[in-house]
Amino acid sequence: MRHQALVRVAVDRPLDQLFxxxxxxxxxxxxxxxxxxxxxxxxxxxxxxxxxQPPAVDRARIRPLExxxxxxxxxxxxxxxxxxxxxxxxxxxxxxxVLNALPPALRKGAPLPSPAAAEPQWRLRPAQAHPRLGPRQxxxxxxxxxxxxxxxxxxxADLTGLALxxxxxxxxxxxxxxxxxxxxxxxxPSASPPVALTPDQRQAVTAIEAELGTPAALLLDGVTxxxxxxxxxxxxxxAIARGLQVLVLVPEIALTPQLVRRVSQRFPGQxxxxxxxxxxxxxxxxxxxxxxGARALLxxxxxxxxxxxxALGLLIVDEEHDxxxxxxxxxxxxxxxxAIMRGHIESVPVVLGSATPTLESLAKARDGHxxxxxxxxxPDGSLPPPVRCVDTRVHRTDEGLTTxxxxxxxxxxxxxxxxxxxxxRRGFARVLxxxxxxxxxxxxxxxxxxxxxxxxxxxxxHLCGFTQPLxxxxxxxxxxxxxxxxxxxxxxxxxxxHFAGVPLVRLDRDSIRRRxxxxxxxxxxxxxxxxxxxxTQMLAKGHDFPRVGLVGVIDVDxxxxxxxxxxxxxxxxxxxQAAGRAGRSGDPGIVLVQTGHPEHPLMQALQRGDYASxxxxxxxxxxxxxxxxxxxxxxxxxxxxxxESSARQAEEIARQLRxxxxxxxxxxxAPAPRHRxxxxxxxxxxxxxxxxxxxxxxxxxxxxxxxQHPPPRNLRxx
Ligand code: ADP
Ligand code: ZN
Ligand code: ZN
Numbered sequence: 001m002r003h004q005a006l007v008r009v010a011v012d013r014p015l016d017q018l019f020x021x022x023x024x025x026x027x028x029x030x031x032x033x034x035x036x037x038x039x040x041x042x043x044x045x046x047x048x049x050x051x052x053q054p055p056a057v058d059r060a061r062i063r064p065l066e067x068x069x070x071x072x073x074x075x076x077x078x079x080x081x082x083x084x085x086x087x088x089x090x091x092x093x094x095x096x097x098v099l100n101a102l103p104p105a106l107r108k109g110a111p112l113p114s115p116a117a118a119e120p121q122w123r124l125r126p127a128q129a130h131p132r133l134g135p136r137q138x139x140x141x142x143x144x145x146x147x148x149x150x151x152x153x154x155x156x157a158d159l160t161g162l163a164l165x166x167x168x169x170x171x172x173x174x175x176x177x178x179x180x181x182x183x184x185x186x187x188x189p190s191a192s193p194p195v196a197l198t199p200d201q202r203q204a205v206t207a208i209e210a211e212l213g214t215p216a217a218l219l220l221d222g223v224t225x226x227x228x229x230x231x232x233x234x235x236x237x238x239a240i241a242r243g244l245q246v247l248v249l250v251p252e253i254a255l256t257p258q259l260v261r262r263v264s265q266r267f268p269g270q271x272x273x274x275x276x277x278x279x280x281x282x283x284x285x286x287x288x289x290x291x292x293g294a295r296a297l298l299x300x301x302x303x304x305x306x307x308x309x310x311a312l313g314l315l316i317v318d319e320e321h322d323x324x325x326x327x328x329x330x331x332x333x334x335x336x337x338x339a340i341m342r343g344h345i346e347s348v349p350v351v352l353g354s355a356t357p358t359l360e361s362l363a364k365a366r367d368g369h370x371x372x373x374x375x376x377x378x379p380d381g382s383l384p385p386p387v388r389c390v391d392t393r394v395h396r397t398d399e400g401l402t403t404x405x406x407x408x409x410x411x412x413x414x415x416x417x418x419x420x421x422x423x424x425r426r427g428f429a430r431v432l433x434x435x436x437x438x439x440x441x442x443x444x445x446x447x448x449x450x451x452x453x454x455x456x457x458x459x460x461x462h463l464c465g466f467t468q469p470l471x472x473x474x475x476x477x478x479x480x481x482x483x484x485x486x487x488x489x490x491x492x493x494x495x496x497x498h499f500a501g502v503p504l505v506r507l508d509r510d511s512i513r514r515r516x517x518x519x520x521x522x523x524x525x526x527x528x529x530x531x532x533x534x535x536t537q538m539l540a541k542g543h544d545f546p547r548v549g550l551v552g553v554i555d556v557d558x559x560x561x562x563x564x565x566x567x568x569x570x571x572x573x574x575x576x577q578a579a580g581r582a583g584r585s586g587d588p589g590i591v592l593v594q595t596g597h598p599e600h601p602l603m604q605a606l607q608r609g610d611y612a613s614x615x616x617x618x619x620x621x622x623x624x625x626x627x628x629x630x631x632x633x634x635x636x637x638x639x640x641x642x643x644e645s646s647a648r649q650a651e652e653i654a655r656q657l658r659x660x661x662x663x664x665x666x667x668x669x670a671p672a673p674r675h676r677x678x679x680x681x682x683x684x685x686x687x688x689x690x691x692x693x694x695x696x697x698x699x700x701x702x703x704x705x706x707x708q709h710p711p712p713r714n715l716r717x718x
Pocket of ligand 1: 223380
């Protein structure tokens, strides 16, 4: 067979290279197009990355392509560039990186949905007297009335917040209330009339609009309720009016049904919402509509960042501080950082919004890398609630609860308002502490707490590996030490004992396992008058609850003094976000934080309530220690079926890294904070460097080393 050219493709394998295939005579596939290839013994879906002439040597060994799947590229040039960057930057195999950017159905080789077979859109028939309708039917009619245009089923579901079935629309069509139209109608520019912006908001919108067409980064920094979402919507409206597409990233769609509804109401029929909760076929259709440019606004979680958008004009990352933007397995990436990179590649402004920006973003805003757009006060003039500490050395806790907190809850409930009780379980490390004098076991070599490893009966430092036998008594005052750690379920039980007969809702991952449970839970909270809500950081997300009078924060110390680099920062953010739930309706309410360290600078700053002054000492600390954003870190993790083999392999890798390290500090190995996961044992090595370049060089050299001498099969290195 004669071959006219060669294609270089990415396949879904953990190998850090592209593979060459010969292209039979015929139209040459372009980069971004899917093909099928024989790989080893099986056939695989692959994505063309490059095309070129076959090399003179080895020509005979190059296999031909099996077939071409797509009529044209489905991943655009900028997306391929972004994926190449991500693969290099996060040291992840290129093939897995590229294939993972596709919706699962396309990864498996399914054909693109045909736009001609687009699903029907539903619209209201000219108003006549409607027959008697049920509550769901009325909600559908209301949704279509607000939208003023025809909507596809999923768009209508987003708008109403109901999980709708096609049969329900068919039934309404039979009743001659709605009708189906086949094509995608041109949507009106905007439905709900925009509010009059405050001067701060106007200034922010103008600044964003002025950057359309340039790769600027802007930090929209304003307390909860200060009107950030309104700024996004207004800037998005301008971009859409200019024929551009807007990508809005949110941490978790399931947690923010209100935001989805607000966006869909503002841009009816033009919004595509993309998240992992969608059925595969639906996800593919939404993705493809955005890719074809048939939707002006794409709203999605972190993976939506990789959706090709032919007319992308504005990128928004809402709640940029949220840890959900960090992907923790497979390609480990940070969607906020990659969003900035996408903005560069496509010459599009990126707006990062938060009431509690990360230290990284604040530092970049300060040194001028990001444009700082502060929003001063809430448009409704309401004030954030004051924060007060309850000293747990004075007031003993009983199952996590102190008397002052319980008293304040009684007062709040008697006043007909709700109490939110937040238990920060984000810190996974259990620390050894003295409830009597506030002493906490820390590492003699690091600024870190020792972690209790109960099975091994030792305290271990996860940064440097220091270890000592588990102490029983406090070295300061001789009292019995306690291992701090309390879950929401135990707290719920304790609260129901203290407040028999008071409505009590628990909100955490376990309580909302099934689809629709979150909506029910949120609705229950909204319907409830006086009552208690206990939960994890989910409580702190952007839900709008009008009747919160008290936010109690249990066990803040666990987060503030955790071993994790970002734990203190994230705890401050969490308390601030939770505080933002209170005082949405006039009376500001109060936030009570239980701590054994009320004199600590972080606790003092929390009570002053000014986020910027809260994070100033943290920033100074990071600068002094050469930690991000002033230095660069990489983590090498080894996991294996036994603690010994993981440790041995990690030692070996650390030795290699040390041999190649130029100006890079190699810390560890030490057991990972979650040492045993899924019956595998994880060790980690931390690399710290003043420059990103030195870090990457060290990693690249060491990585070559361990690819040439790969670790035993049952060990994984990432
Ligand atoms: P954030 O996103 O910062 O939490 P939102 O945009 O959700 O703030 O605004 C909080 C509340 O204030 C919302 O109910 C919103 O409709 C309202 N709001 C925002 N901007 C204005 C404005 N300029 N005038 C009146 N109300 C506003
Ligand atoms: Zn003590
Ligand atoms: Zn240490």
